[in-house]
Amino acid sequence: MAAPTMDRSTSAAPAAVQTLTIAKALNNGLRASMEANPKVIVMGEDVGKLGGVFRITDGLQKDFGEQRVLDTPLAESGIIGTAVGLAIRGYRPVCEIQFDGFIFPGFDQIVSQVAKLHFRTQGRLKVPMVIRVPFGGGIGAVEHHSESPESYFAHTAGLKVVSCSNPADAYWMIQQAIDCDDPVLFFEPKRRYYEKGQVDTTAAPGPLFESRTLRTGTDVTLVTYGPMVRTSLDAAAAAEEEGRSLEVIDLRTLSPLDLAPVYESVRRTGRLVVVTEAPSESSISSEIAAKVQQECFYSLQAPVLRVTGFDTPYPPSKLEEEFLPDLDRVLHAVDRSLAW
Amino acid sequence: MSSPEKWTHPGPDAAPATAAKPTAEQVIAGLRATDEGGADLVQLLTPEGERVQHPDFDIDITAEELRGLYRDMVLVRRVDREANALQRKGELGIWVPLLGQEAAQIGAGRALRPEDMAFPSYREHGIAWTRGVKPTELLGIFRGTDNGTWDPVEHRFHPYTIVIGNQVLNAAGYAMGQKFDGKVGDADGEATICFFGDGATSQGDVHEGFVWAAVYDAPLVFFCQNNQWAISEPTERQSRLPLYQRARGYGFPGIRVDGNDVLATLAVTRWALEECRQGNGPILIEAFTYRMDAHTTSDDPSRYRLSDELELWKLKDPIERVKVHLVKQQWADQAFFESIEAEAEQIAIELRDYCVNLPDPPAGRIFSEVYAEGNPVLEAQRDEFLAYHAGFAGGEH
16 A cells, blocks of 8 residues: 555655644645646635634635635534535535534534435535534543544545644545545544654555555454554563553544454454444444454354453543543453453 | 404313303404404405506516416325325325415416525425426325425525424525625525425424525525414414514515415516515515415314314405406306316326326335445445345345
8 A cells, every 4th residue: 555654754755754743734735636626625613814823724715715615603503504615516515523423513514414315415516515524532631632533434424534643644634534425524543643653745545445554463463443443562572571462453444443453363363353432332343343253253252352442422522531542441451352 | 353262172171062162252262363364455356356556566477477377286285185185095105285375386486596596495386387396296295205306406495304403594695605606696596485384483493594584685585485384383373473483583585475465476476586586585474374285284274273263264265266357357167167177187186097007116215315425334334235125035125
C-alpha cells in the first residue's frame, strides 16, 4: 500500500514529507480539497474567524472567503440539513460538529435525509457531504464533550463512517472523504490532535475504505481505530518487552468494515482483542466479535475479547482515566486471551 | 383564537358521545377558529365567485389562464379522489388526501418558473402536477413499490419528505446554493419554494430553516398550508400567534393568503418568488385553507372535529368559486366544463389501470442504490440473499 504508514518514519524523507500534527494535517487536507474543487465548502460553528475550537479550519476563511467557510448559526440540525440542500445543488459541504455529544440534534437529518436520499431516489440524488466529528475522551472536558457515537452511524445504511489515527491518514482521508460521492461521517481522535507524524503529500494514498496492519505479530491480534490506535501500539511495544508478539490493525473504516485483514490475522494468531473507547453493548466491537467468530471459528484459540469504555454515560473527567482503555487494560486482555 | 379546551372532543371521563352534543358556544368557538382568516387575509375571489381588488396583490388574469387553473384543480382533485378510492379498495397502503387544498397548491405551483426548485412535504400532489410529475409517479410510495419514482432533478421537485419539517432545512440549503451560484438579483434569477403544514411550524427544523434563510438572505419562499389540523391537533396547539406573524420575529415578511382562492395564492406566491429572485427573500406565506378529508386514509376526523366546521368550509370550496366566476364572466360554457370532466375521468382510468398493474419490484431493489460508490459488505449480503432467493422454484430477482 502506497499510503504513508507509521513505520516509514525511518526511511529517507523526500522533500514532500513534512512533520505535522493531526490537526495541521487535517487543516492542510481541507485546504488541498478546497483548492482542487471550488464546490467544496466548510461550514459549522466557529469554523471561520476562530478557525474552529480545535483550529482545524484555521486560516481557511481568510483565504477562501465567507461563502466557502461559513460561520453558521448554532444549531446542528441546521448545519446538516442545509448541507443536504447544498449537496443536492452541487456543492460538497464539509460540516464540522464541534464535539461528539453535539451531533445528536443533527441525528434526525443524518439518518432520515443524509443517509436515505440516494436510495429513496434510486440514485438520482447524491449527497456527497462530510460530517467531521472530533470524538472520544481523554482531554478532561465537561460532559457531552468526550463521547464515541460512531456505532449509531455505522448502524445506519447509506452512511459511510471512517476514523483517522495519524497525521498521514488525516491528511489523505479527509480529502478522500470529500471526494466520495457518499456521505461520510469522519471521526477525528481529538485527544490525538496534537500528536505529530510524517505526511508525504506526494505519495498516492491507499483506498479510504480499507483497514491497515500497522504492526505485524504472531501471538494476538489487536483491532482498533481512532484514539485507541496509539494506545494499542504502545501496548504492543510493551508486550514485546515481555516476549509477546502482537499484531495491530487500524480499522480506519467503520462502515463498511474491512475485516478481511482481520480474518487473515486471526487465522494466524488464533486470538483477537478489540480495543475501542466506545461502550461495548451493540457496537462496532460487537460487530467485529460476531463476524470473527463466524468467519474464524475453527482458528480461534480463545474467545474474542473486548477492551472498551463501559456501558455507562461518559463519566466526569476525574474518572475518565478509569473509563478509558489504557495500556494496562489492553495487556490484561492479552494475558487473558493467551491464558485460555 | 379560541382555547382548544373549549371545543375539542370530550375526554374519556365525559358522558357518552351521544349525550355530549357540543354547546352552541363550542360550535361557534370552533368555527371562529377555522373560519376567518382575519383582516390581513389576501383574497381576490370570494367564495361567492366575486372578483375583488387588493391594493398590493392584484392580478391580471385572462379567461384562458383562469380556465387553465380551473382545469388543474379539477384534475388534481380527481386524481386525489381516485387514489383515495384505490386505498379503500386495498390497492394502496395509504393515501394522503389533498381535498380542499387544490387552490393553495395550484396557485403556488403555477407561480413557479421551470428553473425554480420546490421542496414538498407529502400532500403536495397538486404541486407535483404543476411540476410535470405524472400522477402515476406518486403511487409507488403509497402502494409500497418504491419511494416515489419521479426524477427530482428533471422536474425540480424534491422527493416527498415524510419526517415533518426536514425538507425546510434542505430547501434553505438549496436556496443558499442558488445564491452562492449568483442566481439571485438578475433577470435569470432562481428561487426555491418549500411546502409544509401548520403542524410542522412546531418543529425545530422549521425554526432553524427560518433562521438560516434569514441570516443568509436565501431566495426561499416558505409556503405553509395551514389546513387547520395536524392530524388531530388544531392550530392552537402549535401557536399562540397567527402563523404568518411569526415571520416578523425572524426578520422577513409574512403574508396570509386565502388558500382556497387560487387567484390570490397565485398572485402572492408570484410576488414572493420575484422578491426572492431579486434578493429580497426569504418570505413566509401562510395559505389559510382547510383539509376537507382525513389527514390520511388511516385517520378518522370525526373523532376530533365538528361536522359543522366541515359544512362551513364546503361553502368556501376552491373549485366552485372559480366555476361560478367563469360562468358569471361568460368565460366558459357547458361544453368546457364537460370536457374537463371527461379529461378528469380519463386520468382517473389511467391512474387506476397503472396502479393495479404496477408490478412488485424485484427483490434486488432492497439493495439497489443504497450507496453511490458501493459497499462490499452490503454487496456480499445482497449476493448471498439473491443466491438464496434463486434457490426457490420459480425464484426470480
